[in-house]
Amino acid sequence: MNRKGLTIAFWIFTALFCLQMGFTAYAQLQLPQVAEAFKHYGFPSYFRVELSWAKVLGVVALLVPQVPPRVKEWAYAGFFINLVSALVAHFSIGDPVQAWGFAAGTLVLWAGSYVGWRKLQA
Numbered sequence: 001m002n003r004k005g006l007t008i009a010f011w012i013f014t015a016l017f018c019l020q021m022g023f024t025a026y027a028q029l030q031l032p033q034v035a036e037a038f039k040h041y042g043f044p045s046y047f048r049v050e051l052s053w054a055k056v057l058g059v060v061a062l063l064v065p066q067v068p069p070r071v072k073e074w075a076y077a078g079f080f081i082n083l084v085s086a087l088v089a090h091f092s093i094g095d096p097v098q099a100w101g102f103a104a105g106t107l108v109l110w111a112g113s114y115v116g117w118r119k120l121q122a
Contacts, residue, residue: 003120010116017109018059020102021079025055041089054078062113069121076114083107 001009027034029052038048061067061075083103090100 006116006119010113010120013109013112013116014062017079017106017113018063020106020109021055022059024106025052025059028052028055041093051082055082072117076110076117079110080107080114083110 028038028048035045035048038045058075058078061071083106086103087100087107090103
């Protein structure tokens with residue numbers, strides 16, 4: 001793939017990934033059913049708020065061009081840990097695919113964004 005195609009693919013994956021992470025941050029802060037789900041998984045209520053603001057900061061880190069590469073790398077690492085942890089939480093209580101499919105799909109978007117970013121850095 002040429003550089004222009006790679007750049008376009010990177011931004012498509014990154015935009016979709018950031019939209020999903022932004023939506024989940026909003027949902028965790030504003031939707032009562034999401035707050036209830038966090039209780040269902042045994043997480044304390046403060047974790048939901050902390051995680052939401054970390055997601056907002058991570059989205060900003062990925063979208064702002066002037067952010068240093070090391071900060072972007074940490075944002076990608078944090079998102080990876082978050083998504084894998086979400087899958088582990090779902091699997092640990094035996095959730096059906098309807099519950100964990102969103103996290104798995106978001107992990108695919110994360111991979112497309114991260115691989116694209118690394119290739120553009122090379």
